Every structure is written in C-alpha cells, then in structure tokens.
Amino acid sequence: MPEIKVLFVTSEIAPLIKTGGLADVSGALPAALRNLNIDVRVLVPGYPQVMKQMGPSEVVATFSDLPGFPASRLIFSIMKSGVPLLVLDCPDLYQREGGPYMDPATGHDWADNHLRFGLLSKIASVLGSFESTLSWRPDLVHGNDWQTGLTGVYLSVAAGAVPNIMTIHNLAFQGNFRPKKVGLLHLPPESFHINGIELYGNMSFLKAGLYYAYHITTVSPNYAREIQGEELGFGLQGLLRSRNNDITGILNGIDTGEWDPETDRHLPEHFSVGRMAGKAQNKQALQSRMGLEVNPDVPLLAVVSRLTHQKGLDLLLEIVPRLLELPVQLVILGSGESSMQQTARDLAQEYPGKIAAMIGFDEGLSHQIEAGADMFIMPSRFEPCGLNQFYSQRYGTPPIVHNTGGLADSVVDCNQDTLRDGTASGFVFSGMTTDNLFAAIQRAVELYRDERKWKALRRNCMSKDFTWETSARAYRRVYLKVLGRTE
Ligand code: ADP
Numbered sequence: 001m002p003e004i005k006v007l008f009v010t011s012e013i014a015p016l017i018k019t020g021g022l023a024d025v026s027g028a029l030p031a032a033l034r035n036l037n038i039d040v041r042v043l044v045p046g047y048p049q050v051m052k053q054m055g056p057s058e059v060v061a062t063f064s065d066l067p068g069f070p071a072s073r074l075i076f077s078i079m080k081s082g083v084p085l086l087v088l089d090c091p092d093l094y095q096r097e098g099g100p101y102m103d104p105a106t107g108h109d110w111a112d113n114h115l116r117f118g119l120l121s122k123i124a125s126v127l128g129s130f131e132s133t134l135s136w137r138p139d140l141v142h143g144n145d146w147q148t149g150l151t152g153v154y155l156s157v158a159a160g161a162v163p164n165i166m167t168i169h170n171l172a173f174q175g176n177f178r179p180k181k182v183g184l185l186h187l188p189p190e191s192f193h194i195n196g197i198e199l200y201g202n203m204s205f206l207k208a209g210l211y212y213a214y215h216i217t218t219v220s221p222n223y224a225r226e227i228q229g230e231e232l233g234f235g236l237q238g239l240l241r242s243r244n245n246d247i248t249g250i251l252n253g254i255d256t257g258e259w260d261p262e263t264d265r266h267l268p269e270h271f272s273v274g275r276m277a278g279k280a281q282n283k284q285a286l287q288s289r290m291g292l293e294v295n296p297d298v299p300l301l302a303v304v305s306r307l308t309h310q311k312g313l314d315l316l317l318e319i320v321p322r323l324l325e326l327p328v329q330l331v332i333l334g335s336g337e338s339s340m341q342q343t344a345r346d347l348a349q350e351y352p353g354k355i356a357a358m359i360g361f362d363e364g365l366s367h368q369i370e371a372g373a374d375m376f377i378m379p380s381r382f383e384p385c386g387l388n389q390f391y392s393q394r395y396g397t398p399p400i401v402h403n404t405g406g407l408a409d410s411v412v413d414c415n416q417d418t419l420r421d422g423t424a425s426g427f428v429f430s431g432m433t434t435d436n437l438f439a440a441i442q443r444a445v446e447l448y449r450d451e452r453k454w455k456a457l458r459r460n461c462m463s464k465d466f467t468w469e470t471s472a473r474a475y476r477r478v479y480l481k482v483l484g485r486t487e
C-alpha cells in the first residue's frame with residue numbers, strides 16, 4: 001500500500017515537453033517520490049509533443065460538460081521512468097504547433113492561455129474531489145507555478161475536496177489576466193477579492209495559487225526568504241509574508257541518470273572524477289563543433305540559458321572585449337529576447353574562433369557544453385533554484401554565479417579556506433555589476449592556471465551529491481504535515 005497518493009500537476013515535463021527547469025523537476029521529482037512509497041501521478045496538458053511521445057495509452061475519463069471549457073478527456077500512460085501520466089487531451093486548447101505558452105507566429109502568449117491553464121487547474125480539482133469518476137483518488141494535489149494556480153479556488157467550492165500545495169518555481173511569471181476572465185472561467189465571483197484571486201485589479205493565477213494552497217513550497221531555502229522582501233517579491237511579498245509559517249524552501253535535485261558524465265549518451269567521450277582524460281576530449285570536440293579555435297589551454301566559458309532579463313547575461317555580453325584579453329573563449333547556447341539573441345550573434349561574428357553562439361534549444365548540445373567547457377556562467381539577477389550550476393559541478397565545470405536564490409544555496413565560493421577544507425565548488429560574486437562579474441571570472445581564470453588547485457576544485461564539484469532523494473524526503477514531510485499525519 002502506498003503511504004500517500006499525490007496528483008502532481010505541471011505544464012511541462014522532461015523529456016516530453018521542456019522550456020526550462022520546471023520540466024526537469026517534473027520529470028525527476030515524481031520518480032524520486034515514488035521511490036519513497038508515495039504514489040504520484042502526473043497531470044499534464046496533451047500538447048502535440050506529449051501526445052506523440054507518450055507510448056501505450058488508454059482513455060480513462062471524459063469531460064463533456066464542464067461550464068466554460070471545451071470537451072476534453074483524460075488519457076492514462078506510463079513514462080519511461082515508470083511514473084504514471086494523466087494526459088489532458090483537449091484538441092481545441094492544446095493541439096497546435098508551437099510552445100506550451102507562446103504562439104510562435106506572433107511571439108506573444110497564446111490568447112487563450114487563461115482557458116488552457118484554467119482547464120488544467122479545473123481538472124486537477126475534479127480529480128481531487130468527489131467529482132472524479134476515477135477509482136484512483138489522490139490524498140493531496142501538488143501544483144506547480146501559475147499554470148496550476150486556480151486548482152485551489154476550484155477545490156474550495158468542490159465537494160469532498162482534498163488539500164492542495166503549491167510550488168513556486170518562478171514568482172516573476174504570474175498568469176495575470178483582465179478581471180472579465182473570472183466569469184469566463186466560472187470561478188466563484190466572491191473569489192475576486194484581495195483575500196482571493198485579485199491582484200492590483202487583475203485576476204492572478206499565481207496569487208490564487210498562493211492564497212488558496214494549504215502549504216507553499218519554493219525551490220530553494222534562500223529564495224523562500226527573498227520572495228518575502230520588496231526586491232524579489234514581485235508584488236506578492238505581503239501575501240507571502242503573511243503566510244511565512246506555511247512556506248518551505250526545498251532545494252531541487254537533478255536527474256543523475258540523465259546527467260552523468262560517465263554514461264551521458266550525448267557525449268563523444270565519457271569521464272569521471274577518477275578518469276578525467278575524457279573531459280579534455282569533450283573540450284576539443286566542442287571547440288571543433290562550435291567553430292572555436294581548438295586549443296586545450298585557453299579557458300572555455302559557457303552559457304546555456306533562456307536569454308531574458310532574469311538571467312543577467314546582458315552583463316556578460318557587455319564585458320566580452322575585456323574578457324577576451326584574459327584570454328578566454330565563450331560559447332553561448334540560448335534563446336529568448338531578440339535583442340540579446342542579436343547581440344550574441346553579432347559578437348560571434350565579430351570574434352570568430354573566440355566566441356560561438358547557437359540560438360535555439362538543443363538538449364544534446366547543452367550536455368556537450370556542460371562536459372566540454374571549463375567554467376559555466378550564471379549571472380542571474382534572481383534565480384529561484386537554477387539547475388545548470390548543478391549540472392556544471394557534476395561535469396567538473398565550476399560555475400561562476402551571482403549570489404542569489406538557489407545559486408547561493410548550491411555553490412560554495414572558492415577561497416583559500418574553502419579550497420583547503422574541500423568545500424569550494426565555484427565562484428560567487430555579490431552585486432550585479434559588470435566589474436563584479438568580471439572580477440569573479442578573472443579569479444576563476446587565475447585559479448585555472450594553477451593546475452593543482454584547479455584539479456582540487458573540479459574534484460570537489462564532481463564529488464557533491466545532488467540526487468533528488470534528500471529533496472523528495474523534504475516534500476514527503478510537507479505532504480505529511482498538510483495531511484495532519486506524523487512521520
Ligand atoms: P529556468 O527554468 O529559469 O530556465 P533552470 O536553470 O532551472 O532555469 O533550468 C533551465 C533548463 O533548461 C536546464 O536544464 C538547461 O540546460 C535548459 N536549457 C535552457 N536553455 C536551453 C537551450 N537553449 N537549449 C537546451 N537546453 C536549455
């Protein structure tokens with residue numbers, strides 16, 4: 001008998017559909033929870049990418065008369081990881097080419113996102129109440145980010161509703177819509193209130209999620225504190241402060257099967273902490289693939305990221321001429337804001353052989369970069385957790401990070417003391433200025449020139465434990481607390 005049954009609701013899940021770290025978490029955390037005897041099933045929209053890749057399946061429910069929503073059905077399937085999936089098939093809302101959130105034709109969000117993710121939340125509430133026709137009933141619904149934010153509102157008026165928790169992966173994305181959508185989504189009118197789903201005159205999916213959840217988690221302890229302040233609270237700090245006792249920060253783990261330099265299927269050569277020769281070969285292969293000068297001695301810096309204001313890469317692009325004098329090489333893989341994409345492309349053209357930029361999303365290349373680079377750069381203005389700093393450490397590529405969010409919780413700045421006690425695992429800078437970023441990169445390059453110390457640093461990085469197990473145990477404690485059970 002499973003100890004707890006959990007419906008995990010998400011708008012993306014690796015390897016089926018991914019735009020960022022939420023997909024990685026949704027792909028790995030449920031499996032880790034299942035290892036703890038928690039029966040987790042994942043509810044995800046039936047985008048074309050999911051429908052095509054989901055494997056053998058069976059229709060388990062249909063919903064033809066939910067007020068305000070087109071007809072939909074629920075399809076059961078099992079992921080390669082063994083995690084059961086409930087795919088929400090609604091062709092009117094999800095069966096279209098493009099990303100999960102954005103219309104590629106306009107570059108804007110899908111105009112019916114309130115319905116797309118309103119339905120996801122609605123079905124989560126149906127499955128978590130007496131409205132469900134499934135024999136499997138969760139004890140608790142676990143939502144993620146604004147796309148699942150209305151779940152708690154719908155549950156609040158459903159008969160036989162189970163409790164729900166909400167995980168914040170990024171407070172900057174809130175799913176705010178004009179108030180008239182409240183009626184279109186058939187939400188209780190009284191919920192449009194400061195003590196409810198209203199946020200500065202609009203309806204907010206995320207605010208709703210945070211207000212109605214029994215418990216809130218976020219993806220690092222440091223971010224759990226930061227979001228209760230003015231600077232990173234994005235207008236929700238008041239609500240979050242008032243719920244201070246119901247917020248837990250749980251650092252993400254990583255999928256150490258997918259991200260393992262000893263077995264990674266994307267790499268030309270494998271390596272491990274005891275056999276590092278393969279790393280040099282990955283560097284050579286990466287330099288050659290990206291059109292960089294093949295040179296084992298020049299430090300190769302890397303970026304794999306969404307190119308948005310959050311990630312702070314504007315600072316890095318600004319100091320490129322100074323960096324090249326160190327000297328270093330730089331490889332960038334990313335997509336996002338068009339001005340930043342253009343700057344990256346222009347720099348690659350201006351400095352051939354020294355800078356390479358690949359604009360787009362490429363899973364295989366992201367692994368090759370982690371393996372082939374010497375240092376990984378994350379100057380994020382804010383970072384709820386961040387995953388690439390974990391991947392970098394595991395691949396012996398010390399990260400250079402801004403002192404914020406989960407980056408501060410997962411990278412130990414390299415100095416004499418931390419090198420000596422074996423905890424150093426990267427370079428952390430405080431204060432978002434080009435000079436501070438430059439100084440951190442300069443420190444890294446200096447250490448790189450000291451072979452013995454660099455080896456020690458890489459060894460520390462690669463020896464750290466980033467498995468999901470510890471985090472899964474922390475989620476289990478939250479579930480038990482919400483259900484009023486003791487350990
Ligand atoms: P966020 O979710 O804010 O984008 P994270 O660091 O948590 O940041 O996760 C980002 C994930 O997306 C990582 O797995 C990273 O490797 C991946 N990623 C980001 N951009 C790209 C890209 N252009 N190509 C391939 N993978 C990418």
Ligand code: GLC
Nearest residue numbers: 021022169219383384385386
């Ligand atoms: C969000 C955050 C990122 C975090 C990821 C997974 O996309 O921006 O910091 O790692 O979610 O939790």
